[in-house]
Amino acid sequence: xxxxxxxxxxxxxxxxxxxxxxxxxxxxxxxxxxxxxxxxxxxxxxxxxxxxxxxxxxxxxxxxxxxxxxxxxxxxxxxxxxxxxxxxxxxxxxxxxxxxxxxxxxxxxxxxxxxxxxxxxxxxxxxxxxxxxxxxxxxxxxxxxxxxxxxxxxxxxxxxxxxxxxxxxxxxxxxxxxxxxxxxxxxxxxxxxxxxxxxxxxxxxxxxxxxxxxxxxxxxxxxxxxxxxxxxx
Numbered sequence: 001x002x003x004x005x006x007x008x009x010x011x012x013x014x015x016x017x018x019x020x021x022x023x024x025x026x027x028x029x030x031x032x033x034x035x036x037x038x039x040x041x042x043x044x045x046x047x048x049x050x051x052x053x054x055x056x057x058x059x060x061x062x063x064x065x066x067x068x069x070x071x072x073x074x075x076x077x078x079x080x081x082x083x084x085x086x087x088x089x090x091x092x093x094x095x096x097x098x099x100x101x102x103x104x105x106x107x108x109x110x111x112x113x114x115x116x117x118x119x120x121x122x123x124x125x126x127x128x129x130x131x132x133x134x135x136x137x138x139x140x141x142x143x144x145x146x147x148x149x150x151x152x153x154x155x156x157x158x159x160x161x162x163x164x165x166x167x168x169x170x171x172x173x174x175x176x177x178x179x180x181x182x183x184x185x186x187x188x189x190x191x192x193x194x195x196x197x198x199x200x201x202x203x204x205x206x207x208x209x210x211x212x213x214x215x216x217x218x219x220x221x222x223x224x225x226x227x228x229x230x231x232x233x
Contacts, residue, residue: 072184073196078131078167079106081113082188083138083152085123103187104128104152105169111136111154117143120150128152131167131194134160177201 085100102119106112113128120126126138137158143150156162181201188194 068182069184069196069198073186076105076169076184076186077194079169080104080131080186080188080194081106082129082194083113083115083119084127084129085120086125087122088124089122101188103189106130106154106166107169107171109166109168111138111156111166112141113138113152113154115150115152117145117148117150120152121145126152128154132161132164177204179204 081104083102083104085102087098087100088095089098090096100119100123102115104113104115104119107114120140121143123140126140128136128138130136137155138152139155141151141153154166156166179201183199183201185197185199186194
């Protein structure tokens with residue numbers, strides 16, 4: 001069956017179509033051919049027009065340290081010490097020596113160092129590395145297993161750089177802490193160089209049960225507060 005010719009010369013839109021298409025009254029220009037030509041024209045138009053709907057992806061913002069972080073680091077970092085601990089325990093009729101490490105902060109010009117009980121509480125010898133890499137001997141002054149705190153005293157006579165004054169960290173007012181306040185934890189985890197971690201105060205009303213001070217964390221006897229911070233906070 002021969003295809004029916006379509007003459008668009010008498011249609012209202014013929015003038016507009018002639019501007020973009022060849023003469024459509026050709027003997028071989030059928031309805032199917034017309035539809036194909038219009039489809040190809042539409043596809044060509046879509047491919048050549050620029051796409052305006054896609055917005056350029058913004059580059060990720062580079063995090064900038066908060067001013068309070070820089071202030072805290074400048075105040076505390078010089079007073080941080082890395083503590084190497086020698087512990088002696090009896091086992092099988094002999095004394096065995098073990099080594100450990102932790103962090104502390106100088107809190108007095110006389111060389112008192114605040115650290116944790118789980119770091120220094122069972123130690124027999126201590127060597128503290130200061131921020132200037134000076135290695136100083138220290139002795140254990142006191143310890144509190146419940147609060148997981150301990151105090152060491154630097155032997156300032158063993159300092160190499162005796163002419164340099166000790167950097168001292170000052171205490172803040174814990175009564176002013178509120179839930180959600182920004183806090184920073186600084187120290188030397190794993191005996192590595194000094195580091196800082198940022199967080200917030202999660203709770204200011206936690207009560208540590210006195211009967212839960214004999215817990216074990218990574219092979220060490222520590223207080224409930226340390227277990228809660230290290231595993232649950």
